[in-house]
Amino acid sequence: MSNVFNNSLKNSLQQLECHFTWSLLKQDVDLDDLEETIGDQIEFLIKDSITGYNLLSYVCHLKNSNEEALRNLQKAEETVKTNHPDEVARRSLVTWGNYAWIYYHMERYEEAQTYVNRVENSCKNLSSTAQWKIELPEIYAEQGWALLKFGRKYYERAKNCFENALKDEPNNPEFNAGYAIAMYRLEAFLHRQCEDLSLSLQPLKRAVELNPKDTFIMALLALKLQDLKQGDEGVRYIEAAMQNSPDLPYFLRYAAKFYRRKGEVDKALEILKKALAVTPKSAFLHHQIGLCYRAKLFQLKKNTRYPPRQQVEELGRLSIFHFKSATDQKTVFFAAHIDLANMYAEQKRYKEAKETFQKASQISILSYDDKHEFYYNYGNFQRFHMKSESEAIRYYIEALKIEKESYYFHKCKSALKKLMEQRIQGGAGDAKDFGTLGFIHNLSGEKHEAIECYEKAIALCPNNEEYLSALCELRLSISS
Template structure:
């Protein structure tokens, strides 16, 4: 009995002393990668695909996959992937095994800790600490290793938009130690591209990713993924002819790589060559028939063909219209079924249901989109814009449209979606007033829009008209008073 108590006490001491050491480790468990911020099914599929198609070392992929397995509660499977990561180190970096395995050992330590195998966890903590001491020339055993910062950067990128800024910072630190490393430059370029796209959608004058993308391509002319991103960036900057050269070169180097094909298709679709984009996507789909991204892009291409047909034909043949809507819905439905948290695919599908007058399914899809638990503020603003349009143009409810455009404006962070809500709301209110339908609420809301646009004189005029119609409204009186004082 006393032996059991003693052993229990030893395990408790081991556990308590371990925790502080574990928190000092640089690995996926200490990088703040939260389960609720990512679709684990999609992430696991993405990592698995990259392991399958990338010939180069997959150390980082196996390490991340082990962490995903842990988040799923499969710690034994996590250990299997960590063993594969160690094998990759032996294969690709036989002379640097210690420094290249530090993240893997950190993950081992944490995984064993969660399995309550504290002695084994401590063994791996010791291995990490001893390796750092061996590598460090100072008394301080913790040193900055660029490979670790880069691996952290790649993991952060895969966990989504919330982590892009931190990913960029990690690659910057890695580059300070090794400025000409092609992989570090590629990671930095991707982080800049995604951060820019997330923060400044549709802003053509903001292009901090251009030079990093060019630099990454110069350092590794065979990296066709970066080449494709550079082409899309040049297209954003109205330099499509220059971008086309990079797209053609990327396809020439890796003609069967779906990662490149999907961006090439996007390039040609945005260029107006939708049939060429469809041809590329169908070829890529033959290689990876379950690719969510490819199905989404196919749906978007059929939507583009539908709009082209409507724009260029006064009375488009109904059978062609219906077939394009059917094809778009078919592929978008596959995308949303396979990736239930794919927000933009849900929005596209809902809008296509509306185009096909399938309003019940459109409503259900809009609601599914709003319930996705990893939405950012700009996603929600975009939702309110699209849902407002659905209420206005398909449900013929201007009051509901105004309500949802306003919901988008209430999220007080600037984005492309918020701007669209503001413009749509302004246009609708002005039309209502011109038709003689404007009440106090319409004038008051238009005053708010003008105020947000820094059009103070117009805002004052609107609030005065709102107060004339509703003299005792405190909201309008307060807004008018604040505006007059601000001039």
Template sequence: MSTVSRNSLKRSLLELECHFTWTLLKQDADLDSLEKRIENRTEFFTKNNVSNYNLLAYVCHLKNSNEEALRNLQKAEEEIKKNHPDEIPRRSLVTWGNYAWIYYHMENYEEAHTYASKVGNSCKKLSSTAEWKSEFPEICAEKGWALLAFGRKYYERAKNSFENALKNDLNNPEFNAGYAIAMYRLEELSYRENNDVSLSLNPLKRAVELNPTDTSIIALLALKLQTLNRAVEGERYIEEAMQKTPDLPYLLRYAAKFYRRKGEMDKALEILKKALAVTPESAFLHHQLGLCYRGKLLQLKRATRYPPEEQVKELIRLATFHFKTATVEKKEFFAAFMDLANMYTEEKRYEEAEETFQKAIQIHILFDDDKQEFCYHYGNFQRFHRKSESEAIRYYLKGLKIENDSYARKRCGYGLKKLLEQRIKRCSEDATDFGTLGFIHNLYGEKHEAIECYEKALELCPDSEDYLSALCELRLSISS
């Protein structure tokens, strides 16, 4: 094929609606973990397997396994023939688009052109307008599911994709489920930032109403009700769901989370062990087990002043084991690494804690609130266990300076303020302590307290242009 023809083919490929044109970036996903999750879904959810096999093909391509990618596309085709025999061209558009791209990357340009042409010809037959893409809600929905699978960076786009699908098919159970899940996940992130978390309630209710057999959605509705302090109502949904599909791991994981948050650790553990028997390599389940054992440890310590040492050791051992297993099964599992580091700290295994903290911060898929979470916990580790107040201050301050309004940032600010006040109470003559405390007061809008701190910092360090500049700005803001 000539260079001109190849460039022409590439242009036609870029017009296709498929995983290769949806900007699903390799660096934003833990591909090994994602591959396992999709494979599990193909086993337990038979309805949406065309989407699962298409996504699995794309993930295989990203892992440089194009032959395996083609095998998954063949499975997608088999699913289409079995479940949609009267709509094969319409239902195959994404699959054929993926075929075209994979053959292109394999330098089999003839096959790539054949599949690109199949998409183009089918679209002409299926639609009389040029804007054919927007007329196929199934493609919008499949894009939404793929975006959800690639993680939180993509949740807003996923929500928009499901909204587009719903414009053409308002009562479709699958589209409503996807939209509700996207809304729920976005609000889980908002919850970490103390924002309103009630907008997903009605979409979840609507999804359950349209498909009362989808117990994983019922479980999400229960968790949302629990978050909104309607736990009694939520528990009725959980119990109903567990009667319908008592062995579905995707329901069990959420049911366990519900009971863990309720404080019923033993019930949550029982459910998690049942789910683990079905999907033993699930990082999510191992992490939840670790959280339950840690929860039992906290309950034990609250219940008695001198908890039995052997019981404490066993709970720490179990929590540590499951957190560590979660990090093995999912190499980019930030929360599990942080929980494991804190559990090592609990055992006074400080070298292992240090090593685990460093692994956590080196994960390449980190968001601002993750970095703030790290700064808070690592600051605590330095302050209370390494006895290094200067390092604790450095990390609390680093977390505070990341301009993202999260709960972790508030904790960094609280920890830093308390530590500085303690140091000053001990008659600290360090200008930096007063300057940093002035910065915190100013950040919280406490201008008079900030001025006092900067004045004291200048007394101790008269040549500091930073303190003088901050003080002048504060005085001007009060007088203006």
């Protein structure tokens, strides 16, 4: 193939709207888990899912299985012809784009060009002004669903896609559901910094209003109402959904979460085991079951002065088993790693706790919030289980070096401040402790208190450049 043709084809491919041009990076997900999840959703949640088959084809390509990718695209095409016989071109643009890219990667360039031409001709027919790009709400929505599947760093983009889809079709139930899910998930990760927890409430209510049969969205609405201390209203949605979808695993997992948070842990476990029987490899379900056994363990310890050792060990064992199943199934599942490490520590299995914390810290897709959470939990592990205040202090400080607002940033700051004040008040405070306390005050904008601490640190260690520099900067900032 000539370089001119190759460059022309590559340029055309990059103009297409499909999974290959949406910057969906394989390092941001666990591909095996994602493949399993999409397969389950096609089987149980959305039969004949064009979106599911297209995304599955992309995941297969990322796993170097292009023949399987092509088979999924064929299923997407068949679904379009069956469900949208009058809109085949409009509904197939993403599928054809994926075909073109996969054939290109397989070095079947003529077939790739055929699909490029098909997209180009369809775009011209659908819009007199468009050669490649055509702003269809279905394409925005399909991109939004794909972004949601690739994890939290994509949620903001997913929200924007569904907003664009809704501009043309504000009453479309699927687009409203996607927008509500994106808002709910964004809020779940931002809630520790965000004072308004109700931003997703109206989108969720709107989505339920447009499709009262969507029990998955009903469950998310119930959880949101529970967040907002409106649990009684949430119960009504959960109970109505339980009658409509008593066997749907994607509803049951959130119904169980609702009951666990309500304190009905045994009911939650019963629901989760039912869902696990249908989707036995679900990392989410294993994690939720682990949380239930952990809740039962903590409740037993709280309510019983001398809890039976055998019962404590058994609840700990079950919790560990399910947390470990979640991390085995989904290697980038940060929360499950942290919960597993803490449960190992709770059971005095310190070597395994350290190893699991290490694995958690090495997950490649950690946000700054995750890193704060890791440092806080590992700092606590060092402090309360390893009895090493110096190591705990080191990890709390590491968190504070990432100067971003998050729930665990403030937890680390608070824990470190309390430790420093205790050491100083107990008479054991040295220059390093005063310097650290000065650093904390400075972070909090308490400049006069910071200056006082750094002056005490310098009195104990007169030539320390770090303290002298910090003190100089603080005095300059006050005088200016």
